[in-house]
Amino acid sequence: MTVAFWVLAAAAVVFGFGVFRLNSMAQVTFSLLASFVAVAGLVLLLGLSYLGVVIVLMMVIEMVIMAVFMIMYMMNPAGLMPMAMYHNKPGAMAISVGTFVLLATGILLVDWPRRTGAPAPDLTFALGRSLMGEQMLTMMTLGITLFATIVASVVLATGRGRYDRLGDDLDAPRADDPLGGGVGR
Amino acid sequence: MTLQLFLLTAAGLFAIGLYGALSQQSIVMLMMGLELMLNGVILAAAACWYFLAPGGTEGQVLIVVVVTAMAVEMAAGFAVATAIYRARQVDMTDGAADLKG
Incomplete structure:
Protein backbone atom coordinates (compact mmCIF):
# COMPACT_ATOMS: atom_id res chain seq x y z
CA MET A 1 0.00 0.00 0.00
CA THR A 2 2.68 2.48 1.02
CA VAL A 3 4.90 1.59 -1.93
CA ALA A 4 1.95 1.91 -4.30
CA PHE A 5 1.11 5.30 -2.82
CA TRP A 6 4.62 6.68 -3.29
CA VAL A 7 4.93 5.33 -6.83
CA LEU A 8 1.54 6.72 -7.88
CA ALA A 9 1.99 10.06 -6.12
CA ALA A 10 5.42 10.56 -7.69
CA ALA A 11 4.05 9.53 -11.09
CA ALA A 12 1.13 11.97 -10.81
CA VAL A 13 3.38 14.92 -9.99
CA VAL A 14 6.22 14.05 -12.41
CA PHE A 15 3.90 13.45 -15.36
CA GLY A 16 1.97 16.58 -14.40
CA PHE A 17 5.18 18.58 -14.54
CA GLY A 18 6.04 16.93 -17.84
CA VAL A 19 2.94 18.51 -19.39
CA PHE A 20 4.69 21.88 -19.39
CA ARG A 21 8.20 20.57 -20.05
CA LEU A 22 7.91 18.13 -22.97
CA ASN A 23 8.27 19.29 -26.56
CA SER A 24 5.87 17.22 -28.62
CA MET A 25 2.11 17.65 -28.39
CA ALA A 26 1.60 13.90 -28.36
CA GLN A 27 3.98 13.53 -25.44
CA VAL A 28 2.27 16.39 -23.60
CA THR A 29 -1.19 14.87 -24.04
CA PHE A 30 -0.13 11.43 -22.91
CA SER A 31 1.84 12.89 -20.02
CA LEU A 32 -1.36 14.55 -18.79
CA LEU A 33 -3.20 11.26 -19.32
CA ALA A 34 -0.55 9.42 -17.27
CA SER A 35 -0.97 11.96 -14.48
CA PHE A 36 -4.74 11.39 -14.49
CA VAL A 37 -4.31 7.61 -14.46
CA ALA A 38 -1.92 7.90 -11.50
CA VAL A 39 -4.51 9.98 -9.60
CA ALA A 40 -7.17 7.42 -10.52
CA GLY A 41 -4.84 4.77 -9.09
CA LEU A 42 -4.62 6.72 -5.83
CA VAL A 43 -8.43 7.00 -5.75
CA LEU A 44 -8.63 3.23 -6.27
CA LEU A 45 -6.10 2.79 -3.46
CA LEU A 46 -8.52 4.61 -1.15
CA GLY A 47 -11.19 2.05 -1.98
CA LEU A 48 -13.31 4.11 -4.41
CA SER A 49 -13.29 1.50 -7.16
CA TYR A 50 -16.20 2.89 -9.20
CA LEU A 51 -14.97 6.50 -9.26
CA GLY A 52 -11.40 5.40 -10.03
CA VAL A 53 -12.54 3.46 -13.08
CA VAL A 54 -14.82 6.34 -14.16
CA ILE A 55 -11.87 8.75 -14.00
CA VAL A 56 -9.69 6.43 -16.11
CA LEU A 57 -12.38 5.90 -18.77
CA MET A 58 -13.31 9.58 -18.94
CA MET A 59 -9.78 10.85 -19.10
CA VAL A 60 -8.67 8.41 -21.80
CA ILE A 61 -11.50 9.64 -24.03
CA GLU A 62 -10.99 13.26 -23.05
CA MET A 63 -7.26 13.22 -23.80
CA VAL A 64 -7.75 11.55 -27.19
CA ILE A 65 -10.27 14.29 -28.11
CA MET A 66 -7.87 16.86 -26.73
CA ALA A 67 -5.09 15.52 -28.96
CA VAL A 68 -7.25 16.24 -32.03
CA PHE A 69 -7.88 19.82 -30.87
CA MET A 70 -4.23 20.33 -30.03
CA ILE A 71 -3.19 19.43 -33.55
CA MET A 72 -5.88 21.83 -34.82
CA TYR A 73 -4.90 24.82 -32.70
CA MET A 74 -1.23 24.49 -31.79
CA MET A 75 1.25 26.45 -33.79
CA ASN A 76 3.82 23.68 -33.48
CA PRO A 77 1.89 20.41 -33.22
CA ALA A 78 4.59 18.06 -34.43
CA GLY A 79 7.14 19.09 -31.84
CA LEU A 80 9.90 19.45 -34.40
CA MET A 81 11.12 22.58 -32.65
CA PRO A 82 11.34 23.14 -28.90
CA MET A 83 8.17 24.80 -27.69
CA ALA A 84 8.70 28.10 -25.94
CA MET A 85 5.27 29.63 -25.56
CA TYR A 86 5.41 31.31 -22.21
CA HIS A 87 4.51 34.73 -20.96
CA ASN A 88 5.50 36.08 -17.57
CA LYS A 89 7.26 32.84 -16.64
CA PRO A 90 8.99 34.12 -13.46
CA GLY A 91 5.75 35.67 -12.18
CA ALA A 92 3.79 32.47 -12.84
CA MET A 93 6.48 30.39 -11.15
CA ALA A 94 6.51 32.69 -8.11
CA ILE A 95 2.71 32.59 -7.78
CA SER A 96 2.51 28.81 -8.10
CA VAL A 97 5.39 28.12 -5.72
CA GLY A 98 3.84 30.59 -3.28
CA THR A 99 0.48 28.81 -3.59
CA PHE A 100 2.12 25.45 -2.94
CA VAL A 101 4.00 26.75 0.12
CA LEU A 102 0.78 28.30 1.47
CA LEU A 103 -1.21 25.09 0.92
CA ALA A 104 1.58 22.92 2.38
CA THR A 105 1.81 25.11 5.46
CA GLY A 106 -1.92 24.79 5.99
CA ILE A 107 -1.84 21.03 5.41
CA LEU A 108 0.99 20.46 7.88
CA LEU A 109 -0.13 22.89 10.57
CA VAL A 110 -3.88 22.28 10.72
CA ASP A 111 -5.01 19.98 13.49
CA TRP A 112 -7.05 17.62 11.31
CA PRO A 113 -10.14 16.05 12.90
CA ARG A 114 -10.20 12.40 13.86
CA ARG A 115 -11.60 9.85 11.41
CA THR A 116 -15.30 9.33 12.09
CA GLY A 117 -17.54 6.60 10.72
CA ALA A 118 -16.71 3.58 8.63
CA PRO A 119 -17.00 3.17 4.85
CA ALA A 120 -20.29 1.67 3.67
CA PRO A 121 -19.99 -2.01 2.65
CA ASP A 122 -20.89 -1.19 -0.97
CA MET B 1 -0.19 6.76 3.79
CA THR B 2 -1.57 9.72 5.68
CA LEU B 3 -3.99 12.53 4.92
CA GLN B 4 -1.14 15.03 4.87
CA LEU B 5 0.81 13.10 2.21
CA PHE B 6 -2.26 12.84 -0.03
CA LEU B 7 -3.04 16.54 0.40
CA LEU B 8 0.59 17.51 -0.30
CA THR B 9 0.47 15.53 -3.56
CA ALA B 10 -2.81 17.26 -4.43
CA ALA B 11 -1.30 20.66 -3.60
CA GLY B 12 1.66 19.84 -5.85
CA LEU B 13 -0.64 18.99 -8.76
CA PHE B 14 -2.67 22.15 -8.12
CA ALA B 15 0.44 24.34 -8.06
CA ILE B 16 1.83 22.80 -11.28
CA GLY B 17 -1.54 23.33 -12.98
CA LEU B 18 -1.64 26.93 -11.75
CA TYR B 19 1.84 27.50 -13.16
CA GLY B 20 0.72 26.16 -16.53
CA ALA B 21 -2.53 28.12 -16.58
CA LEU B 22 -0.68 31.36 -15.80
CA SER B 23 2.41 30.94 -17.97
CA GLN B 24 1.24 29.21 -21.16
CA GLN B 25 0.40 31.30 -24.21
CA SER B 26 -1.45 28.62 -26.10
CA ILE B 27 -5.16 28.36 -25.22
CA VAL B 28 -5.01 24.55 -25.36
CA MET B 29 -2.05 24.37 -22.98
CA LEU B 30 -3.82 26.78 -20.64
CA MET B 31 -6.77 24.39 -20.48
CA MET B 32 -4.38 21.53 -19.69
CA GLY B 33 -3.23 23.57 -16.71
CA LEU B 34 -6.83 23.98 -15.54
CA GLU B 35 -7.39 20.22 -15.91
CA LEU B 36 -4.31 19.52 -13.82
CA MET B 37 -5.62 21.83 -11.07
CA LEU B 38 -8.94 19.95 -11.04
CA ASN B 39 -6.93 16.70 -10.95
CA GLY B 40 -5.47 17.87 -7.64
CA VAL B 41 -8.96 18.72 -6.35
CA ILE B 42 -10.15 15.16 -7.14
CA LEU B 43 -7.26 13.70 -5.14
CA ALA B 44 -7.88 16.06 -2.19
CA ALA B 45 -11.61 15.22 -2.17
CA ALA B 46 -10.92 11.47 -2.20
CA ALA B 47 -8.34 11.80 0.59
CA CYS B 48 -10.62 13.95 2.77
CA TRP B 49 -13.43 11.47 2.29
CA TYR B 50 -11.28 8.48 3.25
CA PHE B 51 -9.36 9.98 6.16
CA LEU B 52 -11.98 12.27 7.72
CA ALA B 53 -15.56 11.15 7.05
CA PRO B 54 -15.73 7.77 5.28
CA GLY B 55 -19.23 7.21 6.68
CA GLY B 56 -20.84 9.82 4.42
CA THR B 57 -20.94 10.03 0.64
CA GLU B 58 -20.28 13.77 0.29
CA GLY B 59 -16.66 13.22 -0.76
CA GLN B 60 -17.72 10.84 -3.54
CA VAL B 61 -20.40 13.28 -4.72
CA LEU B 62 -17.77 16.04 -4.81
CA ILE B 63 -15.59 13.88 -7.07
CA VAL B 64 -18.55 13.36 -9.42
CA VAL B 65 -19.08 17.15 -9.50
CA VAL B 66 -15.39 17.82 -10.25
CA VAL B 67 -15.26 15.20 -13.01
CA THR B 68 -18.34 16.84 -14.57
CA ALA B 69 -16.72 20.26 -14.23
CA MET B 70 -13.70 18.93 -16.15
CA ALA B 71 -15.90 17.75 -19.01
CA VAL B 72 -17.80 21.07 -19.10
CA GLU B 73 -14.55 23.04 -19.02
CA MET B 74 -13.13 21.06 -21.93
CA ALA B 75 -16.24 21.35 -24.09
CA ALA B 76 -16.91 25.03 -23.39
CA GLY B 77 -13.22 25.91 -23.66
CA PHE B 78 -12.79 24.30 -27.07
CA ALA B 79 -16.05 25.85 -28.29
CA VAL B 80 -14.78 29.31 -27.30
CA ALA B 81 -11.38 28.56 -28.88
CA THR B 82 -13.15 27.52 -32.10
CA ALA B 83 -15.33 30.66 -32.11
CA ILE B 84 -12.45 33.08 -31.52
CA TYR B 85 -10.21 31.29 -34.02
CA ARG B 86 -12.93 31.47 -36.65
CA ALA B 87 -13.60 35.16 -35.94
CA ARG B 88 -10.00 36.40 -36.03
CA GLN B 89 -7.45 33.54 -36.19
CA VAL B 90 -6.46 33.88 -32.53
CA ASP B 91 -4.85 30.80 -30.98
CA MET B 92 -2.77 32.53 -28.30
CA THR B 93 -4.08 34.11 -25.13
CA ASP B 94 -2.14 37.30 -25.88
CA GLY B 95 -4.27 37.82 -28.97
CA ALA B 96 -7.46 37.91 -26.91
CA ALA B 97 -6.62 40.63 -24.41
CA ASP B 98 -9.57 42.90 -25.28
CA LEU B 99 -10.96 42.82 -21.76
CA LYS B 100 -7.62 43.70 -20.14
CA GLY B 101 -8.22 46.82 -18.10
Missing part, protein backbone atom coordinates in the same frame (compact mmCIF):
# COMPACT_ATOMS: atom_id res chain seq x y z
CA LEU A 123 -19.54 2.26 -1.79
CA THR A 124 -20.95 2.42 -5.32
CA PHE A 125 -24.41 1.55 -4.02
CA ALA A 126 -24.08 4.22 -1.33
CA LEU A 127 -23.06 6.80 -3.94
CA GLY A 128 -25.97 5.90 -6.21
CA ARG A 129 -28.44 6.07 -3.34
CA SER A 130 -27.05 9.41 -2.30
CA LEU A 131 -27.21 10.87 -5.83
CA MET A 132 -30.77 9.68 -6.25
CA GLY A 133 -31.73 10.71 -2.71
CA GLU A 134 -30.44 13.55 -0.57
CA GLN A 135 -28.02 14.76 -3.29
CA MET A 136 -30.73 14.86 -5.95
CA LEU A 137 -30.40 18.65 -6.27
CA THR A 138 -26.67 18.23 -7.05
CA MET A 139 -27.47 15.61 -9.67
CA MET A 140 -30.15 17.78 -11.30
CA THR A 141 -27.84 20.80 -11.34
CA LEU A 142 -25.17 18.69 -13.03
CA GLY A 143 -27.66 17.47 -15.60
CA ILE A 144 -28.87 20.98 -16.45
CA THR A 145 -25.27 22.24 -16.58
CA LEU A 146 -24.25 19.50 -18.99
CA PHE A 147 -27.27 20.20 -21.19
CA ALA A 148 -26.53 23.93 -21.18
CA THR A 149 -22.93 23.11 -22.14
CA ILE A 150 -24.08 21.04 -25.10
CA VAL A 151 -26.29 23.90 -26.36
CA ALA A 152 -23.67 26.59 -25.69
CA SER A 153 -20.78 24.72 -27.33
CA VAL A 154 -22.85 23.92 -30.45
CA VAL A 155 -23.92 27.59 -30.73
CA LEU A 156 -20.34 28.82 -30.27
CA ALA A 157 -18.78 26.30 -32.62
CA THR A 158 -21.32 26.76 -35.44
CA GLY A 159 -19.85 28.94 -38.17
CA ARG A 160 -22.98 29.66 -40.20
CA GLY A 161 -26.27 28.53 -38.78
CA ARG A 162 -29.72 28.47 -40.41
CA TYR A 163 -30.42 32.05 -39.27
CA ASP A 164 -27.37 33.25 -41.22
CA ARG A 165 -28.56 31.38 -44.28
CA LEU A 166 -32.32 31.99 -44.23
CA GLY A 167 -32.77 35.25 -42.29
CA ASP A 168 -34.08 35.90 -38.79
CA ASP A 169 -37.55 34.54 -39.60
CA LEU A 170 -36.16 31.63 -41.63
CA ASP A 171 -38.33 32.76 -44.58
CA ALA A 172 -35.77 33.88 -47.18
CA PRO A 173 -36.70 32.48 -50.59
CA ARG A 174 -33.08 31.56 -51.32
CA ALA A 175 -30.41 30.56 -48.80
CA ASP A 176 -27.65 33.16 -48.53
CA ASP A 177 -24.67 30.89 -49.09
CA PRO A 178 -21.15 32.00 -50.04
CA LEU A 179 -21.15 29.39 -52.80
CA GLY A 180 -24.09 28.30 -54.91
CA GLY A 181 -25.09 24.76 -55.62
CA GLY A 182 -26.53 22.06 -53.44
CA VAL A 183 -29.98 20.54 -53.53
CA GLY A 184 -32.44 22.64 -55.58
CA ARG A 185 -30.25 25.75 -55.83
